[in-house]
């Protein structure tokens with residue numbers, strides 16, 4: 001298992017659809033609601049921290065070298081904590097007796113169609129999602145606005161087809177509850193938090209140790225990485241949090257429990273076909289731009305390929321030797337994304353005479369069923385099946401609970417106090433220069449708007 005401590009849980013706050021102002025780069029504004037599933041059944045929202053972050057509104061990260069360093073720091077093998085202050089004692093003993101919190105990180109999709117554009121804005125305003133070079137970074141927010149408006153109609157169509165909103169929040173809440181129960185069954189009493197907003201209940205409840213569990217099996221800079229980065233900043237702001245022993249589970253795609261649960265689901269769905277042995281197993285994963293992998297060393301592609309290999313190995317050990325393919329969906333903007341692309345592969349498979357196909361989505365993207373099923377059937381595939389999401393499958397949740405227990409001994413304070421962080425990060429002159437350039441560029445962009453809109457529209461649709 002790969003694990004580390006904090007730094008980005010909050011991008012799930014960032015991706016919140018409910019309030020566009022969270023996209024403001026000040027982390028304090030990103031702290032919105034967060035819900036808790038604890039033994040006493042409380043599930044509430046608290047007011048935001050009054051301790052706003054003092055950092056300048058533009059984060060200084062973004063350079064590829066820095067990203068590489070960041071990745072080196074957080075992609076180690078084994079349970080690893082990101083504590084920056086080596087003086088802080090690591091807590092290896094009595095973990096079970098301490099008051100433990102588990103923080104689940106997941107993307108919070110738009111809950112209604114009205115939320116789609118603000119959700120997209122928050123997503124594109126994230127410097128870990130859209131990387132702009134040099135001074136172009138100053139355009140992040142105006143560009144995010146523009147792209148979100150252009151992309152919104154296509155996204156809305158997708159969400160309208162699945163009931164008008166993302167099911168992720170509900171699924172994550174259910175998983176939180178199931179995980180708490182699974183840990184209780186192992187005699188580990190925890191409070192499980194979802195989303196990571198309003199950090200203060202942790203303080204109020206005197207949580208003594210925290211495990212951060214992103215609900216992404218594979219690590220990517222744009223998901224777990226982004227979240228961890230933001231979380232780390234937030235923790236620096238608070239004396240209590242900066243000392244809290246924390247471990248982060250960076251990825252869990254290779255865990256036996258996850259692999260076996262996926263194999264179980266695939267086997268079950270294969271059996272529904274008239275000739276299971278002739279079915280092509282089609283893994284479809286969310287894409288990332290090529291540059292994430294090529295230039296910044298994002299391990300996502302390698303981890304995805306290894307994950308598919310392990311699932312197929314498990315199936316083979318059960319006597320299932322079907323053909324399989326891995327492709328990537330979601331492309332945004334005029335850059336190369338991981339290939340092969342799901343839509344292209346489906347057409348090719350149909351043309352090659354594949355008649356039966358079982359889609360295995362690695363994330364809960366409902367468009368697999370809508371858009372891609374339609375495309376597959378049009379391309380000559382006759383029998384379509386789809387593996388359901390793992391959701392609260394008990395073998396899967398039990399394995400996540402084991403992952404939490406295994407991560408406990410490695411918890412270590414995040415530390416690096418706010419004062420220290422400010423010294424290194426708060427640069428008022430730099431901030432003012434950026435603000436100045438940003439205003440000019442935003443103004444120019446507004447003047448050019450019709451042309452820019454036209455150019456982007458061609459790429460986005």
Ligand SMILES: C=CC1=C(C)c2cc3[nH]c(cc4nc(cc5[nH]c(cc1n2)c(C)c5CCC(=O)O)C(CCC(=O)O)=C4C)c(C)c3C=C
Nearest residue numbers: 109110129155166167168220222223286288289332363364
């Ligand atoms: C713009 C770039 C994007 C990157 C990079 C990216 C990485 C990434 N995302 C997920 C998981 C999910 N993404 C989801 C929706 C979604 N993602 C993007 C863009 C990027 N994602 C967009 C524009 C959207 C909205 C849908 C659309 O317009 O097509 C979802 C679905 C959430 C839901 O509402 O249910 C998930 C899950 C991963 C794992 C990842 C990097 C590996």
Ligand SMILES: [Fe+2]
Nearest residue numbers: 107286287330
């Ligand atoms: Fe995405």
